[in-house]
Amino acid sequence: MTDVTITPETPQRAGFVALIGEPNAGKSTLLNRMVGAKVSIVTHKVQTTRTRIRGIAMEGDAQIVFVDTPGIFRPRRRLDRSMVAAAWGGVSDADIIVLLIEAHRGMTDGVQTILTQLRDSVGDRPVALAINKIDRVKAEHLLALSKQMNEAFPFTRTFMISAEKGYGTDDLRGWLASELPVGPWLYPEDQIADLPMRMIAAEITREKLTLRLHEELPYQLTVETEAWEDRKDGSAKIDQIIYVAREGHKGIVLGHKGEAIRAVGKAAREELSEFLGRPVHLFLTVKVREKWLDEAERFREMGLDFNDG
Ligand SMILES: Nc1nc2c(ncn2[C@@H]2O[C@H](COP(=O)(O)OP(=O)(O)OP(=O)(O)O)[C@@H](O)[C@H]2O)c(=O)[nH]1
Ligand SMILES: [Mg+2]
Numbered sequence: 001m002t003d004v005t006i007t008p009e010t011p012q013r014a015g016f017v018a019l020i021g022e023p024n025a026g027k028s029t030l031l032n033r034m035v036g037a038k039v040s041i042v043t044h045k046v047q048t049t050r051t052r053i054r055g056i057a058m059e060g061d062a063q064i065v066f067v068d069t070p071g072i073f074r075p076r077r078r079l080d081r082s083m084v085a086a087a088w089g090g091v092s093d094a095d096i097i098v099l100l101i102e103a104h105r106g107m108t109d110g111v112q113t114i115l116t117q118l119r120d121s122v123g124d125r126p127v128a129l130a131i132n133k134i135d136r137v138k139a140e141h142l143l144a145l146s147k148q149m150n151e152a153f154p155f156t157r158t159f160m161i162s163a164e165k166g167y168g169t170d171d172l173r174g175w176l177a178s179e180l181p182v183g184p185w186l187y188p189e190d191q192i193a194d195l196p197m198r199m200i201a202a203e204i205t206r207e208k209l210t211l212r213l214h215e216e217l218p219y220q221l222t223v224e225t226e227a228w229e230d231r232k233d234g235s236a237k238i239d240q241i242i243y244v245a246r247e248g249h250k251g252i253v254l255g256h257k258g259e260a261i262r263a264v265g266k267a268a269r270e271e272l273s274e275f276l277g278r279p280v281h282l283f284l285t286v287k288v289r290e291k292w293l294d295e296a297e298r299f300r301e302m303g304l305d306f307n308d309g
Contacts, residue, residue, distance in 0.1 A: 017067065018090040018093070020114070024071065025132060026163040027049065030132065034057045035055035037192050041206065049068055054068075056194070059173050069091075070083035070086055071083075074113075083304065094125070096180070097118070098176075099128070101129070129158045131145060204272050213253070217249055223240055223241070223243075226239045234279070244288055
């Protein structure tokens with residue numbers, strides 16, 4: 001008789017980790033780093049992310065579903081309110097919450113407001129503090145900030161990270177994996193995102209527009225994928241509409257002799273074609289729609305709830 005060794009199976013773990021914080025804290029950068037691919041768009045401007053975006057990472061036997069959220073700030077417009085509501089919705093669905101703050105900005109009024117609301121909404125779930133952008137400050141500054149934050153809120157753990165450079169992010173991911181509840185994986189092992197392709201495509205174009213346009217304009221436009229055709233030759237033909245709220249904005253988006261929109265289209269097409277691994281023909285149309293910021297359909301396309309008023 002041969003010996004049979006029965007190894008007890010290590011249990012699978014799985015769950016949701018919400019990344020929250022003020023606009024520009026580096027949530028989307030962290031999500032992309034954790035997943036190892038660009039799933040959520042990143043710009044140097046505030047309010048880049050408009051809806052919850054899931055990115056999936058495997059860590060040993062744990063499947064961590066990271067939920068990137070819009071930055072939390074004091075909302076003015078209807079769109080702002082829906083974005084902030086989406087962020088808190090991410091908190092209420094999460095098994096673990098990670099609050100990102102910027103090392104060089106410290107405990108701002110905005111961060112304190114978030115802490116107040118967190119106290120009322122997390123119950124006994126773990127909340128980690130991630131002090132991000134540590135590459136921008138001196139080490140001695142971090143200890144004082146960590147102390148100040150931990151006096152203000154009972155964080156389960158504190159991590160000092162640079163989402164951009166990758167400092168401290170492996171530690172954070174390891175800790176998150178160990179804290180997740182035991183349970184079956186929620187997605188196939190090789191899946192990294194669950195946003196529909198047409199939305200990812202629209203987000204890539206919106207990122208290029210946001211990087212190029214100044215001041216308020218990025219906040220007053222939205223991009224939708226109108227049509228998508230997979231061609232026999234393996235390429236994809238993608239038509240997108242850029243909605244702007246004013247005639248004047250249309251001219252700015254197009255640029256002199258259409259040079260602005262051409263540059264945006266080229267950058268978006270290149271990234272999209274790399275993402276898809278095949279050639280892309282991208283056609284952008286700019287439409288003036290004065291009331292798009294008050295249209296339920298536009299919110300639905302962005303993946304947001306449309307609230308009254
Ligand atoms: N120096 C430095 N910059 C960073 C780091 N992480 C993110 N950034 C930069 O911070 C800016 C904002 O990053 P995002 O990831 O878009 O921030 P966000 O929190 O998702 O912002 P919203 O979507 O607007 O709420 C970008 O210019 C990033 O490159 C970091 O660790 N160090
Ligand atoms: Mg973001």
